[in-house]
Amino acid sequence: MSTYHSPFDRLRAKFDETELTCRQCGYHDESGGWRVSSSGDRVQYQFVCPSCSAVETREMRLS
Numbered sequence: 001m002s003t004y005h006s007p008f009d010r011l012r013a014k015f016d017e018t019e020l021t022c023r024q025c026g027y028h029d030e031s032g033g034w035r036v037s038s039s040g041d042r043v044q045y046q047f048v049c050p051s052c053s054a055v056e057t058r059e060m061r062l063s
């Protein structure tokens with residue numbers, strides 16, 4: 001059983017459960033994860049495809 005300590009951890013866990021598949025080339029990254037950066041009340045998740053270098057981004061707001 002995992003214990004999350006912050007909203008960041010919860011969001012990160014949610015994204016970590018999301019399948020990482022590149023929309024450009026279809027590469028499926030099984031061991032990678034989202035890179036997280038935050039500014040103000042927004043959190044940005046970024047995944048750079050190791051195969052074709054396409055960048056996937058998701059942005060969420062902390063409320």
Ligand SMILES: [Zn+2]
Pocket residue numbers: 022023024025026027049050051052053054
């Ligand atoms: Zn790709």
